Amino acid sequence: xxxxTITPRQFMFLVILFTVGSxxxxxxxxxxxxAKQDAWLSxxxxxxxxxxxxxxxxxxxxxxxxxxxVQATIMVFGNxxxxxxxxxxxxxxxxxxxxxxxxxxxxxxxxxxxxxPLQFTHILFxxxxxxxxxxxxxxxxRSAEIFMPWVxxxxxxxxxxxxxxxxIENLQPFLGEGVMPVLSTSTLALGTPLLEMVVFxxxxxxxKDAQPKRKAWVLGVLIGGFILTVITLLxxxxxxxxxxxLNTFPSYRLAQKINIAxxxxxxxxxxxxxxxxxxxxxxxxxxxxxxxxxxQFLTMDDHRPLLLPLGxxxxxxxxxxxxxxxxxxTFVATTWFPYAxxxxxxxxxxxxxxxxxxxxxxx
Amino acid sequence: MLKQKSNNQTSAxxxxxxxxxxxxLAHIRSTMGDxxxxxxxxxxxxxxxxxxxxxxxxxxxNAVQDFILDALMHEMSSKRVSSHQLYLTIKESSLPxxxxxxxxxxxELFDKLLSGETIVLIEKQKKALSASTKGWRDRGxxxxxxxxxxxxxxxxxxxxLRTNTALLRRKIKDPALRVEPKKIGRKTHTDxxxxxLEGTAETEVIEDVMRRLDQIDIDGVxxxxxxxxxxxxxxxxxxxTVYNSEKPxxxxxxxxxxxxxxxxxxxxxxxxxxxxxVNFMQSSEDYYQRSDISTFIRILRLFCFFVALFMPxxxxxxxxxxxxxxxxxxxxxxxxxxxxxPFPALVEALMMELTxxxxxEAGIRLPKPVGSAxxxxxxxxxxxxAVQAGLVSPAMVIVVALTAISSFxxxxxxxxxSVRILRFPMMMLAASFGLYGIILGMIAxxxxxxxxxxxxxxxxxxxxxxxPKDQKDVLVRFPHWGLLSxxxxxxxxxxxxxxSTSKER
Amino acid sequence: xxxxxxxxxxxxxxFFMEFPLLxxxxxxxxxxxxxxxxxxxxxxxVLEASEFPLPNPLDxxxxxYQFFSGS
Numbered sequence: 001x002x003x004x005t006i007t008p009r010q011f012m013f014l015v016i017l018f019t020v021g022s023x024x025x026x027x028x029x030x031x032x033x034x035a036k037q038d039a040w041l042s043x044x045x046x047x048x049x050x051x052x053x054x055x056x057x058x059x060x061x062x063x064x065x066x067x068x069x070v071q072a073t074i075m076v077f078g079n080x081x082x083x084x085x086x087x088x089x090x091x092x093x094x095x096x097x098x099x100x101x102x103x104x105x106x107x108x109x110x111x112x113x114x115x116x117p118l119q120f121t122h123i124l125f126x127x128x129x130x131x132x133x134x135x136x137x138x139x140x141x142r143s144a145e146i147f148m149p150w151v152x153x154x155x156x157x158x159x160x161x162x163x164x165x166x167x168i169e170n171l172q173p174f175l176g177e178g179v180m181p182v183l184s185t186s187t188l189a190l191g192t193p194l195l196e197m198v199v200f201x202x203x204x205x206x207x208k209d210a211q212p213k214r215k216a217w218v219l220g221v222l223i224g225g226f227i228l229t230v231i232t233l234l235x236x237x238x239x240x241x242x243x244x245x246l247n248t249f250p251s252y253r254l255a256q257k258i259n260i261a262x263x264x265x266x267x268x269x270x271x272x273x274x275x276x277x278x279x280x281x282x283x284x285x286x287x288x289x290x291x292x293x294x295x296q297f298l299t300m301d302d303h304r305p306l307l308l309p310l311g312x313x314x315x316x317x318x319x320x321x322x323x324x325x326x327x328x329x330t331f332v333a334t335t336w337f338p339y340a341x342x343x344x345x346x347x348x349x350x351x352x353x354x355x356x357x358x359x360x361x362x363x
Numbered sequence: 364m365l366k367q368k369s370n371n372q373t374s375a376x377x378x379x380x381x382x383x384x385x386x387x388l389a390h391i392r393s394t395m396g397d398x399x400x401x402x403x404x405x406x407x408x409x410x411x412x413x414x415x416x417x418x419x420x421x422x423x424x425n426a427v428q429d430f431i432l433d434a435l436m437h438e439m440s441s442k443r444v445s446s447h448q449l450y451l452t453i454k455e456s457s458l459p460x461x462x463x464x465x466x467x468x469x470x471e472l473f474d475k476l477l478s479g480e481t482i483v484l485i486e487k488q489k490k491a492l493s494a495s496t497k498g499w500r501d502r503g504x505x506x507x508x509x510x511x512x513x514x515x516x517x518x519x520x521x522x523x524l525r526t527n528t529a530l531l532r533r534k535i536k537d538p539a540l541r542v543e544p545k546k547i548g549r550k551t552h553t554d555x556x557x558x559x560l561e562g563t564a565e566t567e568v569i570e571d572v573m574r575r576l577d578q579i580d581i582d583g584v585x586x587x588x589x590x591x592x593x594x595x596x597x598x599x600x601x602x603x604t605v606y607n608s609e610k611p612x613x614x615x616x617x618x619x620x621x622x623x624x625x626x627x628x629x630x631x632x633x634x635x636x637x638x639x640x641v642n643f644m645q646s647s648e649d650y651y652q653r654s655d656i657s658t659f660i661r662i663l664r665l666f667c668f669f670v671a672l673f674m675p676x677x678x679x680x681x682x683x684x685x686x687x688x689x690x691x692x693x694x695x696x697x698x699x700x701x702x703x704x705p706f707p708a709l710v711e712a713l714m715m716e717l718t719x720x721x722x723x724e725a726g727i728r729l730p731k732p733v734g735s736a737x738x739x740x741x742x743x744x745x746x747x748x749a750v751q752a753g754l755v756s757p758a759m760v761i762v763v764a765l766t767a768i769s770s771f772x773x774x775x776x777x778x779x780x781s782v783r784i785l786r787f788p789m790m791m792l793a794a795s796f797g798l799y800g801i802i803l804g805m806i807a808x809x810x811x812x813x814x815x816x817x818x819x820x821x822x823x824x825x826x827x828x829x830x831p832k833d834q835k836d837v838l839v840r841f842p843h844w845g846l847l848s849x850x851x852x853x854x855x856x857x858x859x860x861x862x863s864t865s866k867e868r
Numbered sequence: 869x870x871x872x873x874x875x876x877x878x879x880x881x882x883f884f885m886e887f888p889l890l891x892x893x894x895x896x897x898x899x900x901x902x903x904x905x906x907x908x909x910x911x912x913x914v915l916e917a918s919e920f921p922l923p924n925p926l927d928x929x930x931x932x933y934q935f936f937s938g939s
Contacts, residue, residue, distance in 0.1 A: 113684055113797045125803060128803045136814075145829050146813065269688050305890060306905060313909040
């Protein structure tokens with residue numbers, strides 16, 4: 001949009017933060033509820049499937065020849081049908097952005113600042129997100145580079161401090177419920193965050209150097225997936241699958257268990273900070289892509305004028321999206337995977353076929 | 364209207380010299396409005412009338428006396444010559460002065476005259492001579508007052524441009540050191556010198572500096588700060604993007620890193636561009652102390668940066684929003700302290716921080732002996748009695764003191780100021796959103812920092828974009844034999860600094 | 869009441885922040901899209917603030933996929 005580019009390393013950091021952001025809060029709970037002590041296996045499984053998905057996306061980027069997903073779709077399917085498909089793609093991203101905003105809002109208002117009304121939490125967060133999206137991709141990539149070491153250090157600290165509380169029995173019996181629950185719940189982790197990766201089809205053309213691009217993406221997903229697996233494992237090992245399933249935010253509950261030598265308690269704030277950072281980057285990537293996508297959809301020159309009006313829309317949507325956590329949990333459990341599959345796989349696959357045909361014809 | 368007027372003035376000033384001496388002197392007198400410090404010494408050299416002009420106070424009287432008046436009035440051969448012949452003789456052989464120039468217009472004449480040169484006018488000549496006799500009282504090279512160091516040179520720049528360029532030349536004796544002159548200011552005609560190492564500084568940056576300097580159109584430049592505000596990239600940022608120092612060794616170090624120094628006449632603070640965030644966290648002393656000490660100090664500075672920025676806001680956030688997150692004994696003692704305090708934590712913090720800022724400002728303005736009295740009254744008496752009166756809690760006083768001391772750690776005063784300013788919005792965010800607000804404030808600040816550029820160099824490099832090769836001289840300072848290359852975030856030319864074999868034994 | 873007023877003020881501030889820039893760059897199309905979106909979302913926000921029951925897109929999505937899974 002504004003000729004800004006990011007390096008493969010910055011892209012990798014964005015992918016890691018995107019993978020971890022918000023899924024770390026909402027995935028372990030439902031996973032533990034359905035797959036019990038084998039929840040970690042379904043995460044690993046979904047990451048493996050996710051890697052295939054990434055290779056598919058990567059192949060697609062090559063076919064798009066430096067165009068974003070929106071531009072490529074319009075090129076392949078023409079002005080009307082292309083825009084018809086894009087309407088669904090962009091609405092998917094828009095709704096996803098609103099849901100992510102609601103996740104952080106829920107987390108903050110239940111755990112950290114219960115006195116503050118939800119709207120104001122959302123507004124403050126979104127103002128910073130808009131500020132990031134306004135400054136552009138380059139700045140987002142650089143800030144990811146600044147924050148990444150902190151996120152890593154805090155995560156390592158977090159893991160080490162929890163090691164003494166691990167109870168290996170919590171993982172037994174291994175595959176006690178059979179393979180089926182593991183397979184069926186892996187769709188959950190596939191829906192959040194892997195199929196959401198489709199958003200990077202909007203950013204990839206702006207990543208410098210074609211060759212390390214795929215490596216950066218695969219590595220990013222692997223590292224992000226590793227973090228997710230470790231956190232889920234810790235949830236199971238420390239809390240046990242029943243307690244993990246009962247909590248809305250098991251990974252935060254986990255942090256409350258930290259106790260170093262009896263005096264360093266209440267370190268859950270530190271974990272809250274990591275979650276906030278990762279969700280911020282997920283949100284800023286999503287929001288940037290939504291506005292850039294809409295701007296390209298409307299053939300505007302600049303996405304910046306759209307940032308503030310769309311922000312008002314996202315706030316409203318994030319408030320009305322669900323009345324209570326129960327509604328959200330059923331939505332995630334039943335609808336999110338097919339919804340994400342349609343927009344994260346079927347729709348890109350359709351465009352991919354179109355691109356292939358177009359390439360055959362011209363070449 | 365105004366523009367036209369100034370055009371008229373310049374055309375009048377650039378008018379060629381009038382050959383008739385009387386008329387010419389009359390013109391000069393009327394332009395200067397009979398100023399009392401203009402000295403005109405008419406004389407007759409072998410029946411040709413001539414005049415010597417200089418400004419009293421701007422010239423070295425001895426030089427004028429011995430080398431101009433003496434030479435012209437006593438030592439000229441007594442043969443009568445034509446006026447042109449006389450002019451040539453004076454120009455070529457009879458003035459024992461180092462720097463000498465011919466001038467043809469009144470603009471040049473006034474420029475030279477007013478910067479302290481002596482003008483020789485001769486009847487019926489279209490040209491005049493100007494001899495460099497500059498010499499006025501200045502403070503001399505003294506010890507630095509604002510950037511004191513324990514180890515390392517203690518000399519500081521002065522207000523005189525020539526002295527300052529000489530101080531730099533004495534550090535870098537390389538013919539590639541360029542000193543390019545500029546004049547800025549329609550009224551003040553301030554001399555500005557751009558100093559850099561040819562072949563080390565990037566050509567684009569040099570051109571950028573020159574272009575930005577040429578664009579400045581202002582009536583007067585009294586201090587380097589005028590130029591800084593015209594040149595800086597981020598006009599509306601609390602963070603400085605131009606570095607300044609009054610220590611020649613710090614500036615010379617910057618020039619060796621491929622940066623460009625801008626010296627303004629009348630300013631002991633020399634500007635240095637491009638300036639990155641990390642430059643404001645480093646002191647020239649880091650390179651004189653042993654590397655392990657410097658590394659420790661640098662990390663300490665970064666830590667102090669966070670303390671100075673976030674300490675009061677964290678105090679507010681924890682006492683108003685997140686009491687449950689504090690360990691119980693600490694919480695109890697804090698609550699007991701805050702028991703009788705009639706204000707919310709934000710008001711308490713704002714009050715104390717503002718008091719401290721006022722005290723600091725007062726301490727700077729007052730003469731030295733009184734200044735220390737103020738600091739005693741302020742720090743000890745005010746703090747103590749505020750706590751005893753129950754207006755603020757002792758913990759708050761500790762927090763404010765810690766913040767203040769931490770903000771003194773930065774070697775660069777302008778970075779310390781931006782931290783002092785940013786502390787207040789952080790406190791507001793903390794008071795309304797607690798920790799959530801602080802984190803979001805921090806994210807917004809980092810986003811802003813990452814978007815800044817200084818002369819097209821990313822402000823946060825070498826952290827973002829991350830340059831592994833440059834990490835040797837950022838948080839950690841390698842020993843000098845390990846600083847093999849120049850920081851590539853500043854210049855990509857002439858990379859080699861140390862030969863890797865120089866530490867073999 | 870107050871929240872509605874606040875939303876209108878915010879919308880006005882947004883408008884006057886972007887309008888001069890777009891006007892200066894003579895981007896008529898961008899200006900139109902910006903204004904339409906701003907008016908639309910301001911209207912939505914005002915409705916939400918007045919506790920008008922807005923339709924929730926998630927309901928439709930859920931309905932759509934439940935129709936397919938046949939339950």
